[in-house]
Amino acid sequence: MEGYVPNSISDWNHKNGSGGCVSNRLGLLKCGDGDGFVKVARVKYPDTSIGALSKSGMSAKECEQECLRNCSCTAYLSTENEGPVDCLTWYDDLMDIKMYTEIGQDLYVRVNATVLAANARRSEGFLERRRMLAIPILSAVLALVLIIMLACWWRKKNRNTKGIDFVEAEELVEKQRHPELQFFDLDTIVAATDHFSRVNELGHGGFGSVYKGQLPNEQKVAVKRLSQTSGQGIEEFKNEVALIARLQHRNLVKLLGCCIKGEERMLVLEYMPNKSLNSFLFDNTRRSFLDWEKRFEIINGIARGILYLHQDSRLRIIHRDLKTSNILLDAEMNPKISDFGMARIFHRDQLQDKTSRIVGTYGYMSPEYAVFGRFSMKSDVFSFGIIMLEIVSGRKNNDSDLEDPSMNLIGRVWELWGKGRALDIVDSTLKSYQPNEVMRCIQVALLCVQEDSKDRPAMSAIVFMLSGESSPPLPKHPAFVYRRDSGIDVDPLLPNRSYSINDLTITTMEAR
Template sequence: MLFKTLLLFFLFRFCDSRDTITWNEEQLKDDGGVLVSKQTKFELGFFSPGNSSYRYVGIWYSLAEVSEKTVVWVANRNNPINDTSGVLTINRYGDLVLYAHNMESTPIWSTNVSRSVQNVNSSTLSAQLLDTGNLVVFQADLSIWQSFDYPTDTLIPGMKVGVDWKTGLEWVLTSWKSQEDPGTGDCTFRLSSDQIASPQFVLYKGLSRYWRGDPAPTPSLVTTQEETYYFMNDLAITRTTVTDSALERRTWDDGGLQWKEDFSAPKSRCDWYGQCGANSKCSPDNVNMFWCDCLPGYVPNSLSDWNQKNWSGGCVSNRLGLLKCGDGDGFVKVAKVKYPDTSIAESLKSGMSDKECEQECLRNCSCTAYLSSENEGTVDCLTWYDDLMDILVYTELGQDLYVRVNATVLAENGGRSEGFLERRGMLAIPILSAVLAMVLIIVLACWWRKKNRNTKGIDFVEAEELVETQRHPELQFFDLDTIIAATDHFSRVNELGHGGFGSVYKGQLPNEQKVAVKRLSKTSGQGIEEFKNEVLLIARLQHRNLVKLLGCCIKGEERMLVLEYMPNNSLNSFLFDDTRRSFLDWEKRFEIINGIARGILYLHQDSRLRIIHRDLKTSNILLDAEMNPRISDFGMARIFHGDQLQDKTRRIVGTYGYMSPEYAVFGRFSTKSDVFSFGIIMLEIVSGRKNNGSDLEDPSMNLIGRVWELWGEGRALDIVDSTLKSYKPNEVMRCIQVALLCVQEDSKDRPAMSAIVFMLSGEASPPLPKHPAFVYRRDSDADVDPLHANGTDSINDLTITTMKAR
């Protein structure tokens, strides 16, 4: 009897089944104790993955039949504990905190809820593991934090993938580094919801698209003004996990007592994103060695590459019989395919019929394809306006895609989509004819250009040719008289500002729409290349934190951009004005920081093009009526293709004070150049001071140097704008720390924008920054960097376009 009593005592001691930690009463120590949800579906405790000796706090399915824990969430994934001294507890501020060794030391991990929760009543604080697998921190009955908002590598029923537009929080899955290391890995799974068409799932490997799913299923997709997300609504024990090479979905099999794979991607040879390049389709079931095939009306970009099974160059339009809008052009059906990449598509959900969808595409000369499908009783019409990417042919499923072709190809196909393999024996004659036709076109074009060079100027001719032949579906061409009337003859009363491009005027169109007209000055340092760049780039980019281009005007020597009007002008007009900056409280400044970060992330990673802005500064951040930030001025932007990570130029463009050192001195630029500029913008938003301003205590230092000095002294909050009557110290400190990471000397030490967004949201803990670049002014006697030593720094806001790199 004594033995049985002792046995029950030890079983009770080591099989504690509580599900809650309360303030000042309960702790979870790394001594075998766990939290167990009420219906014993999930457990929370300390664990070591694989053969690792490091300790982590995690949540796993409570499955006695499985020898190894099926972990679905990890708290301190990037901050392991090297022994069993860990303690998980709640502090009096409402933070769930993980300590190592003793509770007087610096926390290994924290929920950081104290930054957003006011008037915490510590006696009502608790953390509970629910039967959904969600760890929730409560203040009384109010949830103030939950693990579901910070997923790691696994999605379980009730969790979301998407974005909260109001807070800037993005729900994404990120792979483990390895089976022994749950740290943030290289693969990321997200719902790309910034495009104007259907949100779609994308699996990234680093910055590159790795796999793309079909548009998210409507019943599980929620889209509101504040959120866009997909959620798993499943009663089964199931999980979707991102590994270092795939996305996997598995369901628990009670009969076999094991996890059964339901889905895995990429898997087949056609699953990898863009396997066959642009304007092509990939057929995984094609037994022929050529499983890539050009779409109707397109031919291989390089016939020799295709014969060698190198399809990455994709297909280009068949120039034999150029497509003429309204001249017998039509559509050829490509049956049972996966939607092309919807990031360049427009969704028209007006209940239109299939025929109306066709006509909608047909009446717009830039529309390259359309797809009409019935969804939940309504017809969705999607139209594409650029290269068609990542098309996969299904055997049974899929949708019918209609590709626009000219009359010749339409008659040739007879309503059917004939592939490249069937046409390859007939390509020689069309290609020869196309070459001869192109030679003739080039000769005539050169003659016409020479004839018009003296009357119009070569810059204008090039702009007119380029813009007229690459019209965008939403890009309007305005008549000069319309612009003159809208701006009251470019009245100085309507002038909003001026810069390196020229002047910007407020205007009102005949339909009463307010616009901003950016007029290229005849003496501008910027020229036709910047104008073409901005027209073509902005027209192809769609994001709530980018300024929208409505159209352009080209007449004689006049070149103008017509942009959506931003009633609150630019960010610098508030930050550096002693009266107006008081309108920006900390909450609004933090929203602006997050909005800018999301806009840059879209440019670097989420848009189909990888864009390096190269001139990010507070004067290029415009504010709409709700004070939401919009990134503008893409005249200096550059496109990176494929896996390109860096480029070099001898023509330095941008603004001193915002340039990264490797760009300003050597002409090297990358996404990390924009990261550096963003770091400067963050410091200016926090402090209300210019980086190269004259209002700092030490005249030898710029803003970076002053912040770095205060950081080293543990007084970083001293830099906060004195007009801020209240702010959240933890939030401000996080912004300062992230900003210092952005302005580090070596570009390799600066975080990517995806990591910056995570750190700003509190999802990831920022590491300690290293010594930043450019801490001294150019007129300092201190030992400064080569750029400042040569006196090339400037305190103005003008964009530089003529500096040569050495």
């Protein structure tokens, strides 16, 4: 930051910043001699657990003066009109600052008069240069856009519509491997979905949208249409075609066929009239339709589906994105696992793999996968444990409506388990249930979300434990138990929100 240099240039050049930074020669503070503040925009502010003092009822100017009056104050942050805390000031080292591109708060770091003046000159020069460069840059951008538009028009004009592009060729190879996979023509799909009518839209995500359709033989289907503007999707589409066509199980959504025409890529799946599990669990009205008997059947059905993927199918599949929104319910409320775009195939003797492209959903991702990119069958086991806790409680893992807003669902269940009151987490809409079955599910779920992946049971053992054929052992400490006083997992400005809340599937996660 302004006025600071790395404490060890050598370590810094080797991407090791653990030594921190110190004031440079020009940046040494002289208290009261023209000190001021330089704004560092869009950052995760420093660790508030060390040397941080919070004050309320202060304006931004008052917050600045509060810090300026104390020679030990190194930085301040004003959140006027944004939260319950109006002013944060730091009186110690500034630890754990992260810069973002779009989100974050503005931090004001104290510097001496020399650095303050140099920063002001740079800001004025930047504004002047920006004004001078605006016109030529704008002209260049417009010219580039025009060139791209002309290139696209020329490509479209000269495309041989009878030819087959690279992706189509690959899909035809897949068809030869799987002759049972049906290829639908585009006109059939357009007619079945009433020209992709909004009325028939069942949902949408990063890949595109899903539509309800009816084929000429009156069979109802779900059409998953890849968006042409999607940043993801092509690889996920090919992955789903390659995988689902080979998988047949009553607890997996069945792939009926696909449609490839020009830029269009679509999957035709069996229609699930009751949509996804989360549309019942997290709806205050609809979750009452799920009594304990049905919830227990759903838990066992999901477990059997995952066991088939891990052990009983011709392939060993790691799903990598198991969550309640990817569990669909048929007309009889039987669960079926869907969305295999993120799945990976393992060799029979392969135990784990590693990737730099993290995919999945916050709140369902195992710690070793979210942090280090390592995934295995135990990653799916962790996700299944979260799903079990959500089915039992009717609450999301990152639910902010828990009695203690600084704790997520895992932490709340673990706390109640230690007190012998685990049944307190049971969904209040359940009028009757089998306490032994519920306790067994809670205990198995806690085994699934243990921090060390080696401690988590395999899906075969989980199915046995759920059936009552074997007794589950006592669980060890789970992963991701958030507390307000941890200083990193809970935002003091947003005390009811955890950094790990997200309902959307992500396809790339960079280090934080």
